[in-house]
Amino acid sequence: MADAAPDAALILTEIDPAGFAVVTLNRPQAMNALSRGLMSELADTIDALSANDAVRVIILTGAGRAFSAGLDLKEIGAGEGSLGSGKAAGDPVAAIDRCPKPVIGAINGAAVTGGFELALCCDVLLASSAARFADTHARVGVSPGWGLSQRLSRAIGPYRAREVSFTGNWVSAEQAAAWGFVNRVVAPEALLDSAKALARDMLGTLPEMLLRYKAVINDGYRLPFGEGMVLEKTRAREFNSKVTADGVEQRREAVRARNRSA
Structure with missing residues (x-):
């Protein structure tokens, strides 16, 4: 799973003057597999945007045909990475969890296992009709550590979540929306525009209330x-x-x- 170029940026960040940022996972030839470098840069990017007063909403998406294929198992197999120590440093899911601002997941393609977990930690999910989701932890022999076993069952109920996780079968974007863990499905070419329109709607609310409302929903849900x-x-x-x-x-x-x- 080589990157497109050795010097290519793993994370692309575009800050719109309106007050939102688009963060793009940029390993398209590796289906945006979560290498150690990409995870660390994504965590740092989210933390930096959390502290940036010019940004009130964050959109997270992927370059190419996948949102993320999950952890880079090729890197791990080569001894260049690990399945994680559980520490928050360099952990993009922990960074999104502690982000006080709304994070919109614009799921452009496949979101698999760790990529599925990354999607589920966003506050709102918009999906391209080309998106699909799979939890392959039970097939590859890795235990979930970013919340998939807990978030999915709370989002769609334990019975459906067990089917998804016990089989590793694909869940289409339309099925994800019908089950309730995707807000809505749009055409691939409309995905980013839809996410930006949603961000602008959020920016029309009072800045302090946007932060307070996210906090009370997320804190209360726990x-x-x-x-x-x-x-x-x-x-x-x-x-x-x-x-x-x-x-x-x-x-x-x-x-x-x-x-x-x-």
């Missing part, structure tokens, strides 16, 4: 339902005590104007 409700109420009391009626009314009028023009 808790039992009752504890999540308490978390929401506690954070709402803290925040809403500082909100003024005049400020809410001004923003409500802006929402009404947007709805009238839609």
